[in-house]
Amino acid sequence: PERLAELPIVTANGQRIALADVADIYVEDGPPAIKSENARPNGWTFVDIEGVDVGTYVQRAMEVVADELDLPAGYSVTWSGQYEYMLRAKEKLSYVVPLTLAIIVILLYMSFKRFSEVAIIMGTLPLAMVGAIWLMYLLGYNFSVAVGVGFIALAGVAVEIGVIMLVYLNQAYQQMLEGCQHKGVQPRRETLRHAVLHGAALRVRPVMMTSVSTIAGLLPLMYSSGTGSEVVSRIAAPMVGGMLSAVILTLLVLPCVYYLWKCRHVNHA
Structure with a gap:
């Protein structure tokens, strides 16, 4: 700075003076570059968070900033980064999730033609969600956009397993009715119970194969490491936990509800 202060400069009238005569030369800390956006200078503060999802952290930070920071006129605070992406994704999920459920209900009704059977299959979703939520809790995951995508995928797979079971329960029920009609007797509860047990037993192996193969394929993603692992692991976790509880519902609860x-x-007969 001392040598820089002696730097000669020429004034408008041709006089030579030192830079120190017209300026104070000193060194201080400052930003490496001056950034601007929308013709306004801005500064960025980067934050790494742990143990809480982005949405919850930003909401808490907003409250603290509003209480503790009194911004002068012309200054403002904007939250960007992953939080901004999350808001955009949540806006899309707000209509993607209802649309997905509506499509599932329509396809089920086109297949079974009865709202009662559609309701039975849609009842598989809550228990599947229970397993997904428990596994997320055990892994310490918070709700995020990736987790929401995992729940959507889980809904489709859980309904598929329920359809597999219900189709064979209906077949066993129809066979029971035909057998009772052939013998000229009225169907009884004991006959119905045997028919439900027979239909459910036929689907144990296909349901288990579907569930085990799905879980086995998702486990490497859930415990993967490297670029993008944080996203794919949160997509896979709800599906793995949900498949475990969905199997219990399909093999145990669904036949009981059907009975x-x-x-x-x-x-009535």
Whole structure:
């Protein structure tokens, strides 16, 4: 700085003076570059978060900034980065999720022609969600856009397993009715129970194969490392946890619900 202060400069009238005569030369810390956006100078503050999702952190940070920071006129604070991407994705998920469920309901109704059977299959979703939420809790994952995508994928797979079981339960029920009609007897609860057990037993192996193969394919993604692993692991985790609980529902709860539903028809007959 001392040598820089002695730098000669020429004034408008041709006089030579030192730079120190018209300026103070000193060294201080400052930004490496002056950035601007929308014709306004701006500064960026980067934050690494851990143990909490981006949305929750930003909401808490907004409250602290609003309480503790009094911005002068002309200054403003904008939250960007992953939080901005999350808001855009949430906006899309707000209509993608209902649209997905509506498509599932329409396809199920076109297949079974009864809203009662559609309701039974859609009942597989809550228990599948329970397993997904528990696994996310055990892994310490917070809700994010990637997790939302995993839940959407889980809904499709869980419904598929329920359809596999319900189709064979209906076949066993129809065979029971045909057998009772051939023998000239009325169907009874005991006959219905055997038919439900027979139909459910036929689907144990296909359901288990579907679930195990899906889980085995997702486990490497859930425990992967490297570029993009944080995203794919949060997509895979809800599906793995949901598949575990969906199998329990499909093999144990769904046949019981079907039996109770058909008992009304048997009693009426």
